[in-house]
Amino acid sequence: MPILELAVKFGTYAAMGAILIFALGVVTLRNLFHCALCLAAVMIGIAILYVVLQAEFLAAVQILLYVGAVVTLVIFAIMLTEHLAGKTVRQTNSQSLAAILGLLGFVAVIAALIVKTPWPVTPTAMEAKVSVMGLGKALMGLYVFPFEVISIVLIAALIGTVVIAKKDAPEERL
Amino acid sequence: MIRGIEFYLDMIFVTAKGWILGLLGRFLPDWMIVLASIVMSSVAILALGPVIMMYLTLLERKLIGRIQNRYGPNRVGKWGLLQPIADGIKMFTKEDIVPANADKIVHLLAPIVIVVPALMVFLVVPFGERMTAVDLNIGLLFFIAISSITILPIFMGSWASRNKYSLLGGMRTAAQLISYEIPMTLAVVPAIMMSQSLSTNTIVLSQTGDYGLRWFIFTPWGIAGFVVFFLCATAECNRPPFDLPEAESELVAGFHTEYSGMKFALFYMAEYMNAFTLCGIAATLYLGGWQGPFLPSWLWFFGKTFLLICVMIWFRGTLPRFRVDQLMGFAWKFLLPLALINILVTALWQFTSHFTAWLGSLLILAVSFWGLVQLNRTFVPEKRRYPLES
Amino acid sequence: MIALPLSHMLIFSLLLFAIGLYGALVRRNIIGILISIELMLNATNINLIAFSKYTSLAPETGQIFAIFVIALAATAAAVGLAIVLALYRTRKTIYSDEVHLLKW
Amino acid sequence: MKETFNFKNAGNAETLEINFGPQHPSTHGVFRMVVQLNGEKICGLKPVFGYLHRNHEQIAENLPYAAMMPYTDRLDYVNALANNFGYALAIEKLAGLEVPERAEYIRVMMAELARVVNHITVIGFMLNDLGAFFTPLLYAFRERERILDLFEEITGSRLMCNYLRPGGVKRDLTDAHLAAIRAIVTKFPAFLKEFEALLTKNEILCMRCQNIGILPVDAATNAGITGPVLRASGVNYDIRKVDAYSIYNRFDFKIPLGQKGDAYDRYYVRVLEIRESLKILEQALAKIPQGDIVNKKAFPLLKMPRNFKPPVGEAYARIESPKGELGYYLVSDGTPQPWRYHVRAPSLINLTLLEEMCLGQKIADAIIILGSIDIVLGETDR
């Protein structure tokens, strides 16, 4: 069904464009809350890309973790610190011109490299399917050590976050 | 012969769709058929969502009325059946009020965005045999992921309203939804473990047989998992006793204080559709989904789901509301450990023989329940004596 | 099935990365910097998935690394925001260039 | 005009000031609390009242004594009969009127019925503040309705009873009325049992109410708090016992006392007080004598209120209204109108410790603490 494939292709390009626009919004908008909302949009768009790349599990995880957790955390932090993010305060530092120039150079170099490199795209690799079962088996088999390390990191981060964010309580009865 | 009638009744929607698609196939190219199939499924879902929501409000008002010894709506149409339509007309014609200092765009977007996930989760709900709109192999994960988006529009609405009540409501919502998502996800795990699949359809199919006795709820871990899941589901769709985000007596209406007219109706709609899908998923996971003898599968599914919704309404008619710290404590100190222990019990169940499995899992669950109650003495009422003096 | 060439994916993720980097360099607000970093991490994730999809014969690997990256990103966000809150509470600022004392 | 409330940490970035009321679903009328919040925790609370001020005392100073009776209904509109009772006692003290025996019994019965009505209403509304979606309230109202129907039959009105008269009561009770009261007294315990099954042991209610809004004894006595709120803190002070006004010394009843003085105690003390009121009603029904219902000497006062001139002097009469000590102070200068009329409104005085009770609690607690104090704005603001 070539038409459907074409639709998927253009849909993907459209999603990419939308993601880039929202990403620009994330870094340029003045209102941080809007930035966070744009970030959520970017995350959802990337989840769509994952679906196109046939990584459905990852897409669900992306939405669950980024939209459900990270963005919410960010919004929490924004709301708690809202008093300072007033409209009159300058939101960017003075490096923006230098950053733009440097990044343009960076993008140009890497893009040239990407275009020139002959990527070993193989039909067998394209055909391979990833099942959730396979992912689970890989996580519990080959990659069990990194998996455990990650879980320890997560616990450490959890405890660390609580310790850092906790108020120095006693003086604060009222 | 009788079996035949049953079968056709069961398949009535599937057959209808197939017949229409076959008809279209005669003069349309293949890709149009695929498109038509998608369109038909989504139109069905788009129509189903609002209709369910409308009649859920009526059901809720009627049931709560009866609980409170009154009639509930009974003026518009027979038994008040047209009441939701009257409400809808009222909602449409109401003035749309936007606070002067509100962030207008976000204020407008929030109610629109909240309906999207509420409708999207309908995709993986198995309404009947072969009646899942998209039989994803990660169906449950999809469901959990999509319903986690719901936090975002609530935040948007509460922040954009520029109202302190809304802000507090939004904060409460975020804390509550994130907290209850964790025990809910963990309560889903036993069902996944037993059916070895994330697909909702497979989970239903793995509960086949024995006239419903193979439903997961008829096992110790099933009951525990169901209770935890159902309580979390009640909290996830902000229904009493977990309705803190919109606590009427404290925060007026929480995050939708500043919404009126159709925008408010959209919030309301999302809430009821979420209640429906969460109950549907609870039925799918532990009550055997559309499985059941004699009746068509979709009837079984809707029956079970509405039964669960009635229990939610019953909660609303009976229970006072939690306080915010108690709500958090209940999720983190009670439901979460219980769900974790339940996963352990499920694993044990799988690896032990029949009798010991029953005994062992019941024992573990009872002991852990008792232990958790002992650890959370603040949840247990104090015993008091009241002296009478003259 | 996938109609896109790999290089398009890669260039897209490069652009996303560059945008994120721009934000991280230019923003004053620490929360802004954090969310820009999230963008960059996502760009790398896209790369991982794309490579695993187009070239690898063990397709789980890329996805599993992406999962690890997501987990680390979540921890980074949590710890980073906790630091922001602590900073806000003690120094009443959330702007990076105002925090130059290296102690508090 | 900018209002200032002198909060401790005013202007702090981490605190938030919120107005609860005057338009808010659970401030029991047009009461307003300015609350300073830190997160969900209350770190400052100022009650603001006066939105329902209706010049009650000034009106009294321009009206004849008997004509003020209907206005006292409007003080605490949930239990008009208790208000009538206090005012009637004050006029009787001032004019030196005796009250016939039968009228005394009728007064006590009506006042106790009003107490039952008030307490179940309060409990119902408090549960509503807790977030129970109207169910306990409507169950309470169902029973209240039976009593209100009786009030309507006897007094002519459901809420604004205007029933007591200086020197007696307005209308005699027939045997049918007594039978109706008896029916209520016999049926009520069953309802209370149902009500308690719904509420008393409910874990969520206990979690929400126990150890919330604790009122220490010394603070309560210092602030002059009275009624169930004081008794929930464990102080045995009931004017029915202390003063034994009217004929309360003839009845055998007990005063329920709480232990901790938290919202739960306030709830439960009210339930127990309903039981005691029912006991009083039973005894009164058994003992009520035949006879006059109005002192003959009071006829001129009733038929020609404007011609009634009490001797120069002053009188203070107090009763145990369901909300606390309700006192009426009258100063006569020999004219048909009182020279000064003052109401000691329990609602207002019980409110004074609201801030102390709420500090350090959550917002949701402030609402139930307010509910458990039992205010009626008609009385608070007068």
Next chain:
Amino acid sequence: MTFGMGVLKGMIVTFKNFAASYLCKRDEGGIFTVQYPEEREKAIENFRNFPFLVYDGTPEKLRCVACGICERECPPKCIYIVMEMDNARKPARKPAVFDVDYGLCMNCGICEEVCPFDSIFMDHDFEVTTLDSRTDLVRHKEALSRSNEYFQKIRPLFASAIDQKRKAAEEKKKTPPQNTGGQALQPPAAQGLP
């Protein structure tokens, strides 16, 4: 008692009420509401709402003599009376104007109590809604006048007691008129019910 039983007990109570709403009658725990315009509660005789004036026979024969006692004693001052003058500029002992402002009246019933001529009583009619409360709620003499039969209908016991009292007074008037004062001072309400 184990944790959770209190909640379950409460839920059983509500379920019982739910079932009772279908199975039981009104007084036995069934549905308590009354469907107002179609169904009504039984009228309660002593119910008092707004005052009205009683006439015997025809509307001209009002019992009211425009003495103005109710006007004077009315606490919110919602009654306004003007005595009718006959041609000789003498008081005709009947009202030319008798207005009651229903918007002001607080249904206390004091007018009924103080009236020595058994003329003003409290009505049962509570459906008096109007669009303009400033003008339409001020009821004039014509709108206020109701026949004695109407009075008999809404408050049978009280009205017949009043009628008996009036008849007795009438007969006493025919016999040497003396000692009516004590009778008149008796508050009507105190005598109203057996």
